[in-house]
Amino acid sequence: MAQDATTTVPAEVLEGFIAEIFAKAGCKREESARIAHHLLSANLTGHDSHGVIRTPRYVLWLQEGKVKAGQSITVVHQTPTQALVDGNWGFGQTIGPQAVDLGIAKAKASGLAAVGLRNAGHIGRIGDWGERAAAAGLISIHFVNVAGGELVAPYGGVDRRFSTNPVCIAAPTPNGPLVLDFATSMVAEGKVLVASNGGKPVPQGALIGPDGTLSADPRMLYGEIEGTHVRDSANGLGALRTFGEHKGSGLAFMCEILAGCLTEGGTSGPIPGGKRGRIANGMLSIYIAPGSFGAAHFEQAARDYVEYVKASRPATPGVEVLVPGEPEARTRAVRMRDGVPLQATTWAAICATAQSLGLTPPAVGVPNTPAG
Secondary structure (H helix, E strand, C coil), X not given: CCCCCEXXXXXXXXXXXXXXHHHHHCXXXXXXXXXXXXXXXXXXXXXXXXXXXXXXXXXXXXXXCCCECCCCCEEXXXXXXXXXXXXXXXXXXXXXXXXXXXXXXXXXXXXXXXXXXXXECCCCCCHHHHHHHHHCCCEEEEEEEEECCCCEECCCCCCCCECCCCEEEXXXXXXXXXEEEECCECCCHHHHHHHHCCCCCCCCCCEECCCCCEECCCHHHHCCCCCCCCCCHHHCCCEEEECCCHHHHHHHHHHHHHHHHCCCCCCXXXXXXHCCCCCEEEEEEEEECHHHHCCCCHHHHHHHHHHHHHCCCCCCCCCCCCCCCHHHHHHHHHHHHHCEEEEHHHHHHHHHHHHHCCCCCCCCCCCECCCC
């Protein structure tokens, strides 16, 4: 699909507008601001797939009762070092911080903690939660699944069995957090969503059809999309593929075991009656306090290793070797300064949602049409 024109929106304007949408949709001001903050954070770090593009879908889920405003976690079971919590179908941007903060508190008290979260609304960019733990001086590891959210075919198969099941590992250093955050699918579903709106195309072979045909066409996932802003993966006949063949497939499988089975929040499937309905994120998070672990000089050692890796001679002259977290930090600085680029179709869908709630979209710059 051809790339669409983009509209650049100042970060502050965009955050305020998204917050107004959720407030008008029925969320309290504090929650609306928090949802907007975390969606914008994804855009600022270059992960547009988990950013404000999700706004129309979130509002629809709220209206359909698939996600609830104003929720808090319920502790199902806990010890000084463990907890299993239920998100009660609340917005992930509200439930996620609560679960992470519980893990941070336990790890600071005991040195090590594990928290299982179930029945949470879409919790967005997992790197946000890794960064939150790193800001508290902790290492964290997160395994995520989507109960009832089959999108990805296992290695060697064509039928959907997994969701995109991200893994995140984050660690603090004196120069900012190291954050490894990736979907176990070749691309996140949100990147197909961006491509379907005229954004960056997904790689050839990121999708697979029911007959085994490899594709990059978003319609493989969503069905026909011409003339509508609606993107429903239930309408597509194909599936996403895992990255790294059997390696990504194995990681995706274990995310289901850890974030789905262990939390008892459910796996991606089988979906009762074969019908899609409400989905929920599950997440198993492990938190480590380096000092309590006995690593008194962890952050300095990590910084020294970062410098050693970055000193590697570049394969392409003039192209710097980067470590996890650097691309996001640099993109954030640029977009905070220059604004957030959104595909025209994405901006139109957000504005349509706002107008359906009686809001007038802000005036922004003239769309930029890609060269060629």
